[in-house]
Amino acid sequence: LCLKKIVDISEQIVKQEYIALGWKFIHENWTIRGGEIDLILQSNNEMVFIEVKCVDHTDDLHNYVTRSKLRTLHRSIATYCHRIGVPESHNMRVDVVFVKDNAILHIFDHCSMPA
Numbered sequence: 001l002c003l004k005k006i007v008d009i010s011e012q013i014v015k016q017e018y019i020a021l022g023w024k025f026i027h028e029n030w031t032i033r034g035g036e037i038d039l040i041l042q043s044n045n046e047m048v049f050i051e052v053k054c055v056d057h058t059d060d061l062h063n064y065v066t067r068s069k070l071r072t073l074h075r076s077i078a079t080y081c082h083r084i085g086v087p088e089s090h091n092m093r094v095d096v097v098f099v100k101d102n103a104i105l106h107i108f109d110h111c112s113m114p115a
Contacts, residue, residue: 003054006054007052007054009102010052010054010099010102011028011029011038011039011052013099013102013103013104014039014050014052014097014099014104015028015041017104018039018048018050019041022043023041023042024041024042024043025039025041026040026042026047027039027040027080028040030076030080032076032079032080034072034075034076035072035073035075035076035079036076037049037050037051037073037076037077037080038050038051038052039052040080045090045091046090046092047086047090047092047093048092048093048094048095049073049080049092049093049094049095050094050096050097051065051094051095051096051097051111052097052099053065053096053097053098053099054098054099054100055098055099055100055105056100058105061098061105062108064098065096065111070094073094074094077092077094093109093110094110094111095107095108095109095111096108096111
């Protein structure tokens with residue numbers, strides 16, 4: 001399989017997992033110049049912005065997401081919220097989900113903005 005197909009399949013696996021947990025799907029692959037949000041879902045008054053990472057190795061998963069990537073993701077989220085009209089008081093979080101061999105390997109939920 002080509003990388004694009006693997007990424008698409010991984011994102012669908014993650015999307016279905018969150019939907020099964022009761023989250024409502026909002027957007028996927030929301031793109032602005034210089035950034036993308038893989039998945040956006042909502043549950044009650046909380047939105048989750050998800051970065052999906054396809055991995056080959058399970059060592060040091062945190063190295064797959066750089067500080068620069070988190071900054072770009074947070075910038076994309078801020079732009080999304082501004083354009084869509086999401087109030088700043090709305091509960092939001094960022095999850096990074098690692099997928100290996102078509103299965104969710106690990107979810108880092110509530111990832112924070114790098115210093």
